Amino acid sequence: MAFEWSYSSITRPTQMVPFGYDGSFPGLANGTIGWPDLTASTESRNALDLWHAALNGRGRFYAVEKGEDLEKAFREIFGQINTQTEPDLTSTATSGSNASRNDVGKFTGAYEPQNAWKGFVTAETVQKDGTTVSAPGWGGKNTADKLDALTSVASRLILSWSDKWDTTKYKGGTSFKWANDEANLSTAQKAMLGLNPSDTSVTVATNGQNRLNFIRGDRSLEGSDNNGYTTSQPFRERKSRQGDIINSVVWYLGKPSSSYALTGYAEFTRNNADRPAMIYVGGNDGMLHGFSAADGSEKIAYVPRGVIPNLKLLTSPDYNSTHKYFVDGSPMTGDVDLGTGIQATDDPNYAINYTAKWRTLLVGALGAGGKGYFVLDVTNPNSASTTDGALGFTEANASQLVKLDRTRGAGETVLDCARTGIGVSEKAACLKAVEEDRDIGHITARPVLDENDPMRTTQITRMNNNRWAVVMGNGYNSANQRPVLLVQYLDGAQELVRIPVTTETAGTGKAADNGLSAPRLVDIDGDGRPDVIYAGDNLGNLWKFDVTSINDSNWNVAFRGQPLFTAKGPTALNSSARTNVQPITVAPTVRTNDRTMTIGTGTNAKTVPVTGMMIAFGTGRNVTQDDPNSVQVQSLYSVLDNTRYRIIDTAKGKRLEVHPGDGVCAPSATTCVPSPLALGEGVANAKLAEQKISQLGNGEYGT
Numbered sequence: 001m002a003f004e005w006s007y008s009s010i011t012r013p014t015q016m017v018p019f020g021y022d023g024s025f026p027g028l029a030n031g032t033i034g035w036p037d038l039t040a041s042t043e044s045r046n047a048l049d050l051w052h053a054a055l056n057g058r059g060r061f062y063a064v065e066k067g068e069d070l071e072k073a074f075r076e077i078f079g080q081i082n083t084q085t086e087p088d089l090t091s092t093a094t095s096g097s098n099a100s101r102n103d104v105g106k107f108t109g110a111y112e113p114q115n116a117w118k119g120f121v122t123a124e125t126v127q128k129d130g131t132t133v134s135a136p137g138w139g140g141k142n143t144a145d146k147l148d149a150l151t152s153v154a155s156r157l158i159l160s161w162s163d164k165w166d167t168t169k170y171k172g173g174t175s176f177k178w179a180n181d182e183a184n185l186s187t188a189q190k191a192m193l194g195l196n197p198s199d200t201s202v203t204v205a206t207n208g209q210n211r212l213n214f215i216r217g218d219r220s221l222e223g224s225d226n227n228g229y230t231t232s233q234p235f236r237e238r239k240s241r242q243g244d245i246i247n248s249v250v251w252y253l254g255k256p257s258s259s260y261a262l263t264g265y266a267e268f269t270r271n272n273a274d275r276p277a278m279i280y281v282g283g284n285d286g287m288l289h290g291f292s293a294a295d296g297s298e299k300i301a302y303v304p305r306g307v308i309p310n311l312k313l314l315t316s317p318d319y320n321s322t323h324k325y326f327v328d329g330s331p332m333t334g335d336v337d338l339g340t341g342i343q344a345t346d347d348p349n350y351a352i353n354y355t356a357k358w359r360t361l362l363v364g365a366l367g368a369g370g371k372g373y374f375v376l377d378v379t380n381p382n383s384a385s386t387t388d389g390a391l392g393f394t395e396a397n398a399s400q401l402v403k404l405d406r407t408r409g410a411g412e413t414v415l416d417c418a419r420t421g422i423g424v425s426e427k428a429a430c431l432k433a434v435e436e437d438r439d440i441g442h443i444t445a446r447p448v449l450d451e452n453d454p455m456r457t458t459q460i461t462r463m464n465n466n467r468w469a470v471v472m473g474n475g476y477n478s479a480n481q482r483p484v485l486l487v488q489y490l491d492g493a494q495e496l497v498r499i500p501v502t503t504e505t506a507g508t509g510k511a512a513d514n515g516l517s518a519p520r521l522v523d524i525d526g527d528g529r530p531d532v533i534y535a536g537d538n539l540g541n542l543w544k545f546d547v548t549s550i551n552d553s554n555w556n557v558a559f560r561g562q563p564l565f566t567a568k569g570p571t572a573l574n575s576s577a578r579t580n581v582q583p584i585t586v587a588p589t590v591r592t593n594d595r596t597m598t599i600g601t602g603t604n605a606k607t608v609p610v611t612g613m614m615i616a617f618g619t620g621r622n623v624t625q626d627d628p629n630s631v632q633v634q635s636l637y638s639v640l641d642n643t644r645y646r647i648i649d650t651a652k653g654k655r656l657e658v659h660p661g662d663g664v665c666a667p668s669a670t671t672c673v674p675s676p677l678a679l680g681e682g683v684a685n686a687k688l689a690e691q692k693i694s695q696l697g698n699g700e701y702g703t
Contacts, residue, residue: 105135105293107252107279111244116237116320119244119283120144123296137295144242146296153217153241156298158287159398161305161374161405162186165426173402175395176216176303178209185308192309207312210235214315215286215303217241223317235315243285243314244323247367249330249446250281252293253378256360257455258335260528264356268335271388272360276381280362282327286311288364290378290393299381300393306370306407325410329365332447333378334460336361336468338491359390361403361490363460363470365443372407372440373472375490404494408437439498440486441478444623445518448587458521460490464529464655465550467491473516473535474498476623483516483537485545487552497552499545501537502561513624514538518587519545522613524645524656531645531656532558534615536584540567542615544641548656558658559678564641566681567619569633578681582619582634589616593640608672612642643676 106126111119120142123135134140141149150156162171164186174184185193194208210221214235222237223229229236254277256269277293286307290300303311307326313319314326341354360379366372377400380390391397415437417430447457460470468491474484480500487497501516516537521530533545541563547555558564567582595610620634621627644659661675 106132107250107293109245109248109250109281111246112239113244113323115239117244117284117323118144118238118240119242119246119285120240121245121250121279121281121291121296123293139295141296143289143291143296143298144240146291147217147241147298150217150241153213156216156301157393157395158216158301158303159395159402160185160303160308161402163189163305165423168425169429171399172405173398173400175398176212176301177395178212180205189305189308193311195312211312211315215311225317225320229317234317236317236319241285242289243283243326245281245283246325247328247330247444248282250279251331251333251362251447252455253278253280253333253360253362254293254455256335256358257453259453260335262337262356262528263354264337264339264358265335268356268358268388271386272379272390275379278378278381280331280333280364280378282329282331282364282367282369284324284326284328284369286314286326288327288331288362288374288376290381292381300378300401302364302374302376302402304364304366304370304374304407305405306366306372306409306412309409309412325367325369327364327366328369329367329373329443330446331362331364332457332459333360333362334457334470335359336460336490337462338468357389361460361470363472365472365475366407367444368442370407370409370412371437371442371475371478372405373443373470373488374402374407375404375470375488377401377403403490404488406433406437406440406488406496408440436496436498438479439474439482439484439500441475441515443472443475445473445475445585445587448518448520451589458530459519461521462529463487463552464531464548464652465552466652469497471519471521471530471533473519476513476515476538478515481514483514483535483541483543485516485519485533485535485543487547487555497555499555499557501541501543501557501563516543517585520587520590520615522590525647525654527654532643534564534588534590536567536586536588536617538583538585538621540581540583540619541565542567542584542588542617542639546658548645548658550650550652550655558643559676562678562680564615565637565639565679567635567637568681569619569635571633573633580632582632583621584617584619585621585623586618590614591616610640610642611644612640614638615641639679641676642674644673 106124108122108124109119110122111117122142123138124132125135126132158176160174160176162174162182162185164171164182171182171186177184178190179185190205190208192208193211194205214221219238219241221233221235223233223235225237255273255275256265258265276299278290278299279293280288280290282288287301287303289298290302291298304327310324310326313322313324316322335358337356337358339354339356339358358379359377362376362378364374364376377391380386380392383392383394385391385397391400393401415430415434417427417434422430448459450456450458459472460468462468467489469487469489472486472488474486478484483501485499487499489495489497514537516535519533519535522532522534523529524531531546531548533547534542535545536542542565544558544564545555546558549555567584568578569580569582570576570578571580591614593610593612593614596607597610598605598607600606616636616638618634618636621630644661645656646659647654648657658676659673662673
């Protein structure tokens with residue numbers, strides 16, 4: 001409660017953060033004015049209790065009366081927190097078993113800018129009361145401690161991707177070790193490593209080899225910030241072999257956790273029930289790292305193709321003041337069937353010479369470090385292969401462990417498909433890659449988790465054509481500057497299906513940094529395949545993609561290419577006019593709509609279900625350097641997708657299709673199936689709280 005006192009000379013502050021304080025605050029803070037006797041019999045003023053507490057606790061008091069001032073106050077508070085010198089914690093991954101709480105652990109990524117951008121992962125065990133203690137198998141150390149304790153880095157398993165064309169395809173997965181020929185990296189890639197930053201016309205093989213060894217962890221050529229740098233020790237001084245982990249979220253991988261009732265999956269689950277648990281995280285030392293979840297030792301690392309052109313920057317003595325991002329995106333894993341033969345329908349009895357081949361694949365992205373993504377086979381973290389043919393983590397298996405790499409470096413030039421000596425097949429592959437690359441941007445979104453099983457992502461899935469794929473938004477700053485849903489097949493020829501939005505009208509078309517954010521995949525009929533996908537973009541559009549067909553050529557943007565909804569916010573908190581575009585950068589939440597509505601009046605009135613899907617999402621963005629300082633109003637929305645569906649027979653079994661609508665929702669109607677309706681700018685001129693589900697003039701539903 002608020003006390004009163006008679007000390008009339010004390011006046012409350014009226015100036016708002018960040019402009020300072022007036023009134024009696026300075027005098028009370030420095031002691032020239034004393035706090036009144038709260039037990040006095042004459043009381044005429046209300047005391048500000050939190051103000052008093054802030055003074056006594058040597059804290060800070062923010063006198064705010066308006067929403068925008070509260071926003072400024074919190075921004076200053078967060079700014080103060082960010083200036084602390086403690087390691088910055090960036091991400092956590094919780095591992096666990098449903099059978100035993102004793103198996104639960106928490107893994108946290110961190111970075112220390114003041115220590116030459118050192119990074120590490122720590123492990124804690126979560127106890128039954130919710131408290132945490134250091135994981136016993138880690139010996140009180142973190143992953144950087146483990147790497148720095150290595151007496152030799154030659155044994156580190158570090159893989160990469162070779163651009164060398166090998167008859168019909170790129171060489172692909174290889175060891176990240178120096179070779180005088182193209183046994184590992186291509187000649188062009190080695191030249192990038194050997195490029196002298198002070199003279200772009202000079203390439204030195206020795207420089208390239210030394211830099212590669214530096215990235216692998218060799219510290220013999222590091223100079224000193226205190227004692228200087230010489231020609232014999234030209235590389236920057238590091239505080240650790242492991243670099244910073246900033247935006248990459250730690251991903252935990254234990255035993256297979258999906259519940260597929262598909263051919264061979266039960267056997268795959270049994271065979272891998274005891275496989276060693278791993279954690280994966282991207283680092284700005286140029287690698288994705290795979291560590292043992294049991295003891296923190298590194299088991300594998302991967303240097304994506306797209307970071308190789310800029311790896312030389314990591315050796316520069318100026319790097320600590322010119323930090324760059326490399327593998328800054330978040331990895332995710334999923335179980336997929338890479339089987340061979342023809343699985344004509346969902347019934348395995350009709351399979352034609354089909355042999356299941358289950359594997360656990362990891363999909364990673366560069367995030368702020370570059371464009372695109374890569375795919376690794378992480379089924380078996382042991383060195384020996386398993387009885388079902390899953391290859392172990394060894395250099396000899398590099399070409400099979402690295403399944404795909406579509407990464408491009410920040411600022412990397414377009415592939416040269418007309419260079420002298422390029423063959424016909426390589427040129428065709430090059431031109432195809434260039435065309436597809438134009439729709440691939442910086443994929444910064446975190447993995448979208450299964451709401452019923454947070455140990456798995458919904459983005460790695462089987463599609464309605466029975467093929468396995470990873471589904472992603474195309475990210476930001478792509479060359480084509482448009483939102484595109486990416487469906488990257490993980491089986492067969494690993495084709496890429498792009499579903500671009502087509503609208504170019506004001507507010508929904510191109511923008512220099514536009515792109516599709518994290519997608520929410522929705523399996524409507526419960527058959528284990530997504531039927532529709534929702535995702536937003538930087539211009540406030542909520543898009544819906546229809547992937548119900550068994551033919552990927554029929555997958556499309558729903559509502560005839562229009563967004564389901566466009567989020568626009570007020571210019572001020574108390575404004576009814578909503579004209580400011582609000583970006584959507586996280587995956588929406590989708591639930592079936594259980595609301596009802598009344599149609600007709602009087603004795604003709606009756607209640608009918610609205611049905612459809614409610615799509616809830618928040619707006620806002622924290623991607624660019626300017627975003628944290630934005631004062632634009634952001635909002636929470638829940639909008640109705642009124643689309644209905646019906647079951648049809650196809651060559652691959654029963655599937656869904658969109659119901660076009662049938663009948664008008666009237667009291668005398670025997671059917672009431674509305675036509676799919678895009679909502680447009682549903683709250684353009686009214687406050688969101690005033691919007692209600694209602695029947696529109698043509699018998700459809702809106703919000």
